[in-house]
Amino acid sequence: MYGVWTPEQVQAAEEPVLARTPEGALMRRAAYGAAGVALRMLGERTGGVVGRRVVVLVGAGNNGGDGLWAGVELRRRGAAVTAVLLSPDRAHPAGLAALRAARARVLTEVEPAVTAVGRADLVLDAIVGTSARGGLRDPAPLLVGAADTARVPVLAIDTPSGVDPLVGTVPGDGSAVTAAETVTFGARKPVHVLNRARCGPVTLIDIGLGPELPEPTVRVLDAADVGARWPVPGPTDDKYTQGVVGIAAGSATYPGAAVLASGAAALATSGMVRYAGSAADEVRAAWPEVVATDHVSDAGRVQAWAVGPGLGTDDAGAATLRHVLDAGVPVLADADAITLLGADADLRARAAATTTLVTPHAGEFARLVASLDDPPDPAVDRVTAARRAAAELGVTVLLKGNATVVAAPDGRVLVHPAGSSWLATAGSGDVLSGVAGALLAAGLDPVDAAGCAAFVHARAAELGSAGSPVPASHVQAALSDAIRSVREAV
Numbered sequence: 453m454y455g456v457w458t459p460e461q462v463q464a465a466e467e468p469v470l471a472r473t474p475e476g477a478l479m480r481r482a483a484y485g486a487a488g489v490a491l492r493m494l495g496e497r498t499g500g501v502v503g504r505r506v507v508v509l510v511g512a513g514n515n516g517g518d519g520l521w522a523g524v525e526l527r528r529r530g531a532a533v534t535a536v537l538l539s540p541d542r543a544h545p546a547g548l549a550a551l552r553a554a555r556a557r558v559l560t561e562v563e564p565a566v567t568a569v570g571r572a573d574l575v576l577d578a579i580v581g582t583s584a585r586g587g588l589r590d591p592a593p594l595l596v597g598a599a600d601t602a603r604v605p606v607l608a609i610d611t612p613s614g615v616d617p618l619v620g621t622v623p624g625d626g627s628a629v630t631a632a633e634t635v636t637f638g639a640r641k642p643v644h645v646l647n648r649a650r651c652g653p654v655t656l657i658d659i660g661l662g663p664e665l666p667e668p669t670v671r672v673l674d675a676a677d678v679g680a681r682w683p684v685p686g687p688t689d690d691k692y693t694q695g696v697v698g699i700a701a702g703s704a705t706y707p708g709a710a711v712l713a714s715g716a717a718a719l720a721t722s723g724m725v726r727y728a729g730s731a732a733d734e735v736r737a738a739w740p741e742v743v744a745t746d747h748v749s750d751a752g753r754v755q756a757w758a759v760g761p762g763l764g765t766d767d768a769g770a771a772t773l774r775h776v777l778d779a780g781v782p783v784l785a786d787a788d789a790i791t792l793l794g795a796d797a798d799l800r801a802r803a804a805a806t807t808t809l810v811t812p813h814a815g816e817f818a819r820l821v822a823s824l825d826d827p828p829d830p831a832v833d834r835v836t837a838a839r840r841a842a843a844e845l846g847v848t849v850l851l852k853g854n855a856t857v858v859a860a861p862d863g864r865v866l867v868h869p870a871g872s873s874w875l876a877t878a879g880s881g882d883v884l885s886g887v888a889g890a891l892l893a894a895g896l897d898p899v900d901a902a903g904c905a906a907f908v909h910a911r912a913a914e915l916g917s918a919g920s921p922v923p924a925s926h927v928q929a930a931l932s933d934a935i936r937s938v939r940e941a942v
């Protein structure tokens with residue numbers, strides 16, 4: 453597990469460290485770490501360092517200072533360094549003096565700078581870091597565009613410029629750095645987990661902030677965390693003691709959702725899966741181990757319900773949802789169940805009164821929060837949107853997307869940054885529902901159930917895909933390998 457801290461938290465943590473270290477020491481630590489990553493990238497991509505062309509895009513603040521000092525280090529190692537000053541009169545004075553003394557080229561005019569970027573082996577993006585506000589300012593978009601056009605790899609210093617460090621979105625006209633890699637200092641910031649596509653792999657450099665950092669704003673589970681939480685039957689367990697999950701999903705028109713969710717539940721945990729609904733025949737045919745009936749009222753005892761995929765939003769769907777919300781066990785509500793919750797205050801009150809985990813995509817989220825004052829918008833800030841929905845509706849929220857956000861009513865937040873978007877495929881959510889429902893039935897807290905389910909779901913997509921599209925039934929089929937891989941990581 454690792455933590456993520458807001459720019460504000462990081463800046464506050466830097467203050468006491470700055471006060472007790474010699475002037476400029478923190479920046480030199482950061483820059484030395486950045487230069488190390490740049491040297492590795494040059495070695496990997498060009499086979500050397502000496503004479504390789506590195507262009508540093510230098511902004512007005514300390515992020516620019518990091519870039520200048522990293523340039524000094526690269527110059528020392530023999531690279532041909534060019535610094536492009538985007539705000540020439542505000543460039544970090546000590547860093548600029550040191551870079552000039554190291555006999556690097558310094559440019560302030562746009563035209564030669566664009567040419568230099570286009571010919572570079574590596575660009576260091578030190579335009580702006582944690583104090584970024586709004587979109588990139590001229591002439592930065594031109595230089596960032598030149599690197600993109602020439603396909604020059606960019607190493608983002610601290611954060612990819614043009615991407616909001618706190619929420620990970622690209623404001624303004626959409627110009628922003630797409631980094632091949634990012635090197636960050638002291639602590640990971642939200643952009644690193646909310647916008648992986650812009651950051652690339654992130655290297656964290658220790659600059660001594662550890663003791664000063666408060667509780668992180670967001671946490672990220674790793675494979676070992678998920679493996680350690682995954683339920684494993686003990687010597688005295690039988691099929692009932694491990695938690696029975698009930699799946700209330702699918703219909704005669706949409707039996708696929710029922711088959712995907714029930715099968716995923718059967719693969720996720722040992723013990724028992726019950727299915728209740730009008731796709732009982734199809735579920736039985738595909739998964740003979742699932743105990744299937746036609747209606748939730750005669751399904752027998754379960755320790756959690758997963759309700760919603762393919763359920764329908766008519767009166768029968770609402771009655772099923774009401775039944776499971778009143779069953780006194782944790783409930784996972786997805787798909788049509790979320791639409792029903794959004795439309796019905798009475799159902800929302802029942803959901804808040806029990807332990808409920810909802811798993812909306814963007815459209816379902818909008819319906820879910822439509823009744824709230826000033827409904828939160830994930831397009832503006834995913835973490836805040838999920839956190840507010842959880843707190844105000846009294847349910848745990850798993851907001852799907854390239855970065856999955858899990859928020860609990862008590863304010864805890866997990867993020868799962870996906871490595872790809874192959875999971876954006878029909879039926880994939882049904883598989884997630886089955887897995888998360890099974891984990892709730894096994895007794896996991898909703899945040900852990902959601903976080904572990906999201907992780908294994910994404911891992912199954914990776915294993916099932918290996919670079920090609922992966923239909924939901926293949927994600928389902930890869931669940932066993934995914935669970936094995938996280939258990940092996942413990």
Ligand SMILES: NC(=O)C1=CN([C@@H]2O[C@H](COP(=O)(O)OP(=O)(O)OC[C@H]3O[C@@H](n4cnc5c(N)ncnc54)[C@H](O)[C@@H]3O)[C@@H](O)[C@H]2O)[C@@H](O)CC1
Binds near residue numbers: 482581584589611659
């Ligand atoms: N405080 C410290 O001692 C340390 C700071 N570090 C670096 O310092 C950075 C933060 O430095 P600063 O607080 O000076 O701020 P930045 O360097 O992030 O930004 C500086 C200035 O850039 C301008 N700016 C804001 N938004 C912009 C945009 N969208 N496009 C173009 N220009 C924009 C503003 O004038 C802003 O004040 C961190 O990201 C990190 O790289 C590291 O060196 C570690 C130590």
Ligand SMILES: [K+]
Binds near residue numbers: 578608610613
């Ligand atoms: K940057």
